[in-house]
Amino acid sequence: MPNSPRAAAQPPPSPEPLRVPVADSHTHLDMQDTTVEEAVARAASVGVDTLVQVGCDLERSRWAAETAAAHASVHAAVALHPNEAPRLEAEGGPGALDAALDGIAELAALPQVLAVGETGLDHFRTGDEGRAAQQRSFRAHIELAKRLGKALVIHDRDAHADVLRVLAEEGAPERTVFHCYSGDAEMAEVCASHGWFMSFAGNVTFKNAQPLRDALAVAPPELVLVETDAPFLTPSPYRGRPNAPYLVPVTLRAMAEVKGMTEDALAEHVAANTARAFGY
Template sequence: MARPGVWPPAPEALPAPVVDNHCHLESPAGDEPRTVEERLGEAASVGVDRVVQIGCELESARWTVDAVARHPQMLGGIALHPNEAPLHAKGEHATGVGYDEAFAEIASLATAERIRIISETGLDYHWTEEPDRPAQIRSFRDHIALAKELGLALGIHDRDAHGDVLDILARDGAPERTVMHCFSGDAAMARLCVDRGYHLSFAGNVTFKNAHELRAALAVTPIERVMVETDSPYLTPHPHRGAPNSPAQVTHTVREVARVKGLPLDEVCRALDVTTVTFYGAW
């Protein structure tokens, strides 16, 4: 049984290397915090030899640019998170930085060599009330334009906002490389995303016992459009749900992908690796 605050044990190693496509290694976690080097080392020991580090507020974006320059197993993504943008727009952000200044800094940081994706941006109607949604939508559209301007991929945060997310992507035109981070839709939405050329990234919640619709979405998604991620330190997969998450734990999600797709584990690992490198480029 998972124990909150206690790091899960290292899982069984995969038969071939894979990438954790979305993690937040700057975020503190665990009763006994682990260094970035410890988490990367554990991940490599079980076959997760590369990660995509995501910084989606100003401080974490700065951290990400520095970290990916120092750690060759990392590539990076930066953005203003959908829940950050309204705070900047209203002048209520803890940093005291307004939206225009904050977005300008993201745009400047995104030119760093090892930043490969504008992520995570999108809409979050779970935490954002109606009056703040226009600011969130503006930010989403600005990030779409930035990704296209810089020739970078785009990573989408979508919580309780499927219709508006898909409408804005269609209206503004999604970048050629777009991924639905921590995909949370059903099979019909998965088919629509695939038809549009998007990739779907599945996190630890696809392993949860009640995630029937999410597994149905995975089942109809071609393996060449599937990515995996931890979103660590959040969304720790079964059987460690509720404990701190780290890149090593993506192995549980990879095994669930193989089970749902009815494919050999080594074949799934190789397919995931090819997809990721094609999407992001070489490390």
């Protein structure tokens, strides 16, 4: 009964292993129904040998840093998610947001923390009343990434023009990653002109995602990353079931088809790109 609720809740099977190992450039192990050890081992068994664990608030960012310190194949990114910043300010005033940003800055200085993110703008979940706090937080994260020489990981949802504007006003860090890239082909060309990395997730496999595939088609191979954003955005044909780093090969193979490249050739690019983007 593949359409039953029980079947939908079952984790997808492991895909055929990649011959060229790659990294999952963006995952949330703390939101997955598994131990870190199990997630790392299952990912490694299919050729996903490096994971970037991303924090979305101060507590989760602290967990990301601790997890990366304990596991050689896990690196951390820390930040206040774009929807976290206005929540903090609404509940505790500007001082609450400032205190959380100070906490993120302390974590970002740790050696196992390779990136500041995910930060950025989200016009889907945050209305006009929260956008000033969101932009203030984004600008603070950009400054922090530049000051520490760390990568910047951007969350951009329905906010392309404003994200590009803030990056232009602040000056983007040398290594900038658009997580779960959601722009069109024209924006991909803008990102490429700046040398910004574009990380594609499982939604690039969705039937209604042709604009994403068009963007991937024009993105230079040397600027493309792959991610799960697990437990979200499980790739087809497993959409709706739990996502995890071991499913990276499903997305990478779909990406290779779009790029007109062999799986191994794209994997070689992705592996090198991710190491370059995050500095490991």
